[in-house]
Amino acid sequence: MSGPPIPFNRAEVSAADLARAAEAVSAGHISGGGPATREAEQLLVELHDGARTLLTTSCTHALELAALLTEPEPGAEVIVPAYTFVSSAAAFLLHGLTPVFVDVRDDTLNLDVDAVEAAITPRTRAICAVHYAGVGADPDRLEALAARHGLILVEDNAHGLGGTWDGRRLGTFGAASTLSFHETKNITCGEGGALVVNDAALVERAEILREKGTDRARFFRGQVDKYTWVDVGSSWVMSDLLAAILVGQMGRLDAIQARRHALWDRYAAGLAGWAAARGVRLPVIPAEAGHTAHMFQLWMPDLATRTQFIDHLRGAGIMAVFHYQPLHLSDVGRRLGGRPGQFPVTEDAGDTLVRLPLFVGLTEADQARVIDRILEF
Numbered sequence: 231m232s233g234p235p236i237p238f239n240r241a242e243v244s245a246a247d248l249a250r251a252a253e254a255v256s257a258g259h260i261s262g263g264g265p266a267t268r269e270a271e272q273l274l275v276e277l278h279d280g281a282r283t284l285l286t287t288s289c290t291h292a293l294e295l296a297a298l299l300t301e302p303e304p305g306a307e308v309i310v311p312a313y314t315f316v317s318s319a320a321a322f323l324l325h326g327l328t329p330v331f332v333d334v335r336d337d338t339l340n341l342d343v344d345a346v347e348a349a350i351t352p353r354t355r356a357i358c359a360v361h362y363a364g365v366g367a368d369p370d371r372l373e374a375l376a377a378r379h380g381l382i383l384v385e386d387n388a389h390g391l392g393g394t395w396d397g398r399r400l401g402t403f404g405a406a407s408t409l410s411f412h413e414t415k416n417i418t419c420g421e422g423g424a425l426v427v428n429d430a431a432l433v434e435r436a437e438i439l440r441e442k443g444t445d446r447a448r449f450f451r452g453q454v455d456k457y458t459w460v461d462v463g464s465s466w467v468m469s470d471l472l473a474a475i476l477v478g479q480m481g482r483l484d485a486i487q488a489r490r491h492a493l494w495d496r497y498a499a500g501l502a503g504w505a506a507a508r509g510v511r512l513p514v515i516p517a518e519a520g521h522t523a524h525m526f527q528l529w530m531p532d533l534a535t536r537t538q539f540i541d542h543l544r545g546a547g548i549m550a551v552f553h554y555q556p557l558h559l560s561d562v563g564r565r566l567g568g569r570p571g572q573f574p575v576t577e578d579a580g581d582t583l584v585r586l587p588l589f590v591g592l593t594e595a596d597q598a599r600v601i602d603r604i605l606e607f
């Protein structure tokens with residue numbers, strides 16, 4: 231090892247972010263729905279063309295809200311990429327929609343829109359699209375497809391806050407979209423998320439579902455004189471303590487994205503020749519995509535080479551990590567009918583993809599060390 235260990239990710243919460251959390255304590259409001267929540271939600275509203283945005287305890291919970299908003303009939307299905315985080319499917323299954331997996335495109339690892347269309351049945355209620363690595367998943371085509379078939383498009387935008395597609399913000403194409411503020415994301419408060427409700431007709435129910443099934447939001451707006459239990463729901467409100475941290479992070483969004491893009495570009499430039507010579511693939515960014523530099527991933531030629539590569543870097547104190555395992559081959563996925571060979575692009579990415587360290591605090595010297603060690607491989 232020729233230097234201190236380089237982690238895969240290190241969340242950066244600044245002293246100013248923490249001071250905001252302390253202010254929330256001094257002001258005497260640390261549960262949800264206070265001044266910090268309103269401020270953070272307003273900052274997110276501005277990034278989503280004015281759509282009502284609700285902070286939640288996680289992206290997973292925002293996805294659960296989205297699932298409930300689809301009001302599924304018994305037997306309803308949701309189309310989900312086979313290559314994604316568990317929550318994109320599990321949140322729907324929990325609320326009565328059976329995930330129907332489809333394969334992803336081999337350049338962006340986003341939903342293959344033709345495969346989505348082929349998977350639509352009379353039972354399909356929704357499509358959950360992930361903007362993998364903050365690169366848009368053809369959201370305009372998915373929006374049109376959903377409209378044509380009367381389906382609800384949900385964007386799992388855990389990676390894509392602030393990203394664009396053809397100049398339009400990611401997260402504004404679906405009836406609803408979800409964000410994650412988990413510590414691995416570009417903007418973080420440890421654990422947290424948000425639901426962006428683009429379809430105004432769904433806003434009131436989303437507020438009720440998030441507030442334990444009560445009309446508390448109406449009460450706070452002075453629309454009713456007491457609040458009561460009106461629907462199903464759960465406790466998915468983010469604490470103002472975390473919202474305060476989020477306000478600080480949101481204030482630095484442009485600087486954070488600029489820093490991540492600088493690191494991303496340096497990886498792309500530094501590794502291009504090596505990758506071409508070794509049969510290693512680098513990320514592909516379609517012309518329409520304004521991406522978020524959420525991750526820098528490599529596709530190694532095969533599983534054995536990826537294992538050697540990760541071990542090689544680990545020997546130099548550098549943490550590179552693989553990503554999703556194919557959902558259709560998980561225990562639950564197999565119970566839903568998944569079988570090996572069904573989704574070749576997903577299965578290949580599960581075996582060969584590896585992500586490099588990429589976080590705001592990664593110094594140029596440390597990144598140069600990562601690149602040098604890779605070039606040795």
Ligand SMILES: Cc1ncc(COP(=O)(O)O)c(C=O)c1O
Pocket residue numbers: 288289290291314315317318360386388389409410411412422423
């Ligand atoms: C695509 C995607 N969706 C959802 C999630 C879940 O986010 P959270 O941890 O905020 O629930 C993740 C987490 O990494 C993710 O990558």
